[in-house]
Amino acid sequence: xxxxxxxxxxxxxxxxxxxxxxxxxxxxxxxxxxxxxxxxxxxxxxxxxxxxxxxxxxxxxxxxxxxxxxxxxxxxxxxxxxxxxxxxxxxxxxxxxxxxxxxxxxxxxxxxxxxxxxxxxxxxxxxxxxxxxxxxxxxxxxxxxxxxxxxxxxxxxxxxxxxxxxxxxxxxxxxxxxxxxxxxxxxxxxxxxxxxxxxxxxxxxxxxxxxxxxxxxxxxxxxxxxxxxxxxxxxxxxxxxxxxxxxxxxxxxxxxxxxxxxxxxxxxxx
Amino acid sequence: xxxxxxxxxxxxxxxxxxxxxxxxxxxxxxxxxxxxxxxxxxxxxxxxxxxxxxxxxxxxxxxxxxxxxxxxxxxxxxxxxxxxxxxxxxxxxxxxxxxxxxxxxxxxxxxxxxxxxxxxxxxxxxxxxxxxxxxxxxxxxxxxxxxxxxxxxxxxxxxxxxxxxxxxxxxxxxxxxxxxxxxxxxxxxxxxxxxxxxxxxxxxxxxxxxxxxxxxxxxxxxxxxxxxxxxxxxxxxxxxxxxxxxxxxxxxxxxxxxxxxxxxxxxxxx
Numbered sequence: 418x419x420x421x422x423x424x425x426x427x428x429x430x431x432x433x434x435x436x437x438x439x440x441x442x443x444x445x446x447x448x449x450x451x452x453x454x455x456x457x458x459x460x461x462x463x464x465x466x467x468x469x470x471x472x473x474x475x476x477x478x479x480x481x482x483x484x485x486x487x488x489x490x491x492x493x494x495x496x497x498x499x500x501x502x503x504x505x506x507x508x509x510x511x512x513x514x515x516x517x518x519x520x521x522x523x524x525x526x527x528x529x530x531x532x533x534x535x536x537x538x539x540x541x542x543x544x545x546x547x548x549x550x551x552x553x554x555x556x557x558x559x560x561x562x563x564x565x566x567x568x569x570x571x572x573x574x575x576x577x578x579x580x581x582x583x584x585x586x587x588x589x590x591x592x593x594x595x596x597x598x599x600x601x602x603x604x605x606x607x608x609x610x611x612x613x614x615x616x617x618x619x620x621x622x623x624x625x626x627x628x629x630x631x632x633x634x635x636x637x638x639x640x641x642x643x644x645x646x647x648x649x650x651x652x653x654x655x656x657x658x659x660x661x662x663x664x665x666x667x668x669x670x671x672x673x674x675x676x677x678x679x680x681x682x683x684x685x686x687x
Numbered sequence: 688x689x690x691x692x693x694x695x696x697x698x699x700x701x702x703x704x705x706x707x708x709x710x711x712x713x714x715x716x717x718x719x720x721x722x723x724x725x726x727x728x729x730x731x732x733x734x735x736x737x738x739x740x741x742x743x744x745x746x747x748x749x750x751x752x753x754x755x756x757x758x759x760x761x762x763x764x765x766x767x768x769x770x771x772x773x774x775x776x777x778x779x780x781x782x783x784x785x786x787x788x789x790x791x792x793x794x795x796x797x798x799x800x801x802x803x804x805x806x807x808x809x810x811x812x813x814x815x816x817x818x819x820x821x822x823x824x825x826x827x828x829x830x831x832x833x834x835x836x837x838x839x840x841x842x843x844x845x846x847x848x849x850x851x852x853x854x855x856x857x858x859x860x861x862x863x864x865x866x867x868x869x870x871x872x873x874x875x876x877x878x879x880x881x882x883x884x885x886x887x888x889x890x891x892x893x894x895x896x897x898x899x900x901x902x903x904x905x906x907x908x909x910x911x912x913x914x915x916x917x918x919x920x921x922x923x924x925x926x927x928x929x930x931x932x933x934x935x936x937x938x939x940x941x942x943x944x945x946x947x948x949x950x951x952x953x954x955x956x957x
Contacts, residue, residue, distance in 0.1 A: 478785075520750070525755075530753070540811065546836065565812075577847040
């Protein structure tokens with residue numbers, strides 16, 4: 418089953434468009450876990466157990482594992498999800514982008530070393546930087562378009578030929594890069610008007626939408642502007658708002674409650 | 688000593704603008720090394736021993752280590768360079784770019800986990816994606832501008848306000864992002880006219896210039912168009928053309944010969 422089918426089934430199974438960002442920082446973990454040698458893996462494992470019936474995807478952010486020198490915790494986490502929540506796809510958030518011969522190694526990293534179902538990539542270097550990922554046609558390739566961060570407009574809003582850069586990216590993906598049907602876009606929740614414009618331009622492409630929760634995106638606008646006509650087509654990621662819902666021993670239950678609440682808020686607007 | 692000073696000293700010490708890309712793929716290593724458990728590290732170690740008096744920098748490409756699940760070989764290689772060629776700076780080629788809170792972890796990865804002197808980053812997400820790297824003011828931050836790959840123009844050549852995107856990046860770096868004096872640009876050898884234009888626009892910024900050798904960039908044009916008025920200011924990277932100069936037991940001597948030849952070719956044009 419390819420990523421798009423797996424995602425679609427998870428959305429229907431759990432009635433959810435919520436993605437949980439597994440972005441564990443050691444200094445923010447519940448006290449009860451910090452002394453364990455496997456603290457990060459254990460944190461993720463319990464989050465997965467508590468939320469697997471409430472979400473449509475998990476999205477580990479590779480930087481947390483890379484920056485804390487705990488790649489093994491990332492590998493074990495993906496393995497755990499595959500074994501214990503096999504219906505939920507894993508999006509590895511890496512935002513890689515490099516010349517073709519190098520991008521092949523990054524594709525291997527994401528899909529073979531870590532076993533991710535989908536990956537985020539950066540379009541700045543053009544088609545040959547994205548192609549080695551797209552060639553894994555059973556995997557999803559989610560291309561940065563309009564990102565959620567404050568300065569995302571520095572380049573993305575520059576207007577060329579009457580269209581902002583992020584629209585050029587969306588059109589390249591829609592018209593040229595998606596021959597395998599496995600591409601999607603990253604569109605931040607913090608820019609709802611752009612989300613609306615991009616959905617109009619790309620009626621079918623799935624959007625990964627980060628930026629609700631800690632970054633302040635508005636759930637109602639995200640759903641109203643981002644969903645496809647069939648009420649799906651967005652993967653709404655929340656990381657900090659879910660995984661740190663409680664800093665105590667009840668962190669997993671609190672995460673489940675926060676994920677369920679976000680799912681319900683989204684579904685009320687669909 | 689910060690990266691820019693270290694680079695400048697290495698250039699003068701070795702009379703060289705050559706950077707060796709340490710991009711080892713197991714299936715391309717000399718037969719005599721492949722069966723060793725530490726093959727990749729040993730390959731790099733012998734390359735460093737053979738070339739350390741001929742180059743101004745080393746540039747390991749992180750994807751090769753990530754894709755082959757050998758992060759330890761990367762760590763040991765950087766450590767080996769620091770111990771045995773301490774005058775030569777290490778540029779970790781990672782091309783990361785993410786929201787600020789995430790980019791902090793990638794900066795930790797490059798500068799603290801691996802101990803790199805400089806890093807490459809992707810500007811697509813704007814200032815806050817680059818800032819956590821720039822804040823390490825003793826480290827170099829080399830921002831993708833005009834990359835060497837065939838499809839780099841897909842986005843980079845789009846013209847906004849009368850200027851291609853890569854010129855916007857160069858001007859942002861020159862005028863706004865370089866408060867710490869530790870920024871540089873990636874400008875591919877395969878686009879010499881753009882290199883000339885960028886040197887005219889940015890008379891002082893150092894340029895990392897990949898794309899000579901396997902990618903086909905012209906050395907004479909790179910030097911003529913890329914150098915600052917003082918005959919420095921470019922870091923000319925070659926990976927495959929040096930590290931695979933011979934596939935036999937003499938690979939290190941052959942790499943030294945290739946690095947020396949490239950150094951001399953460059954110097955003849957300075």
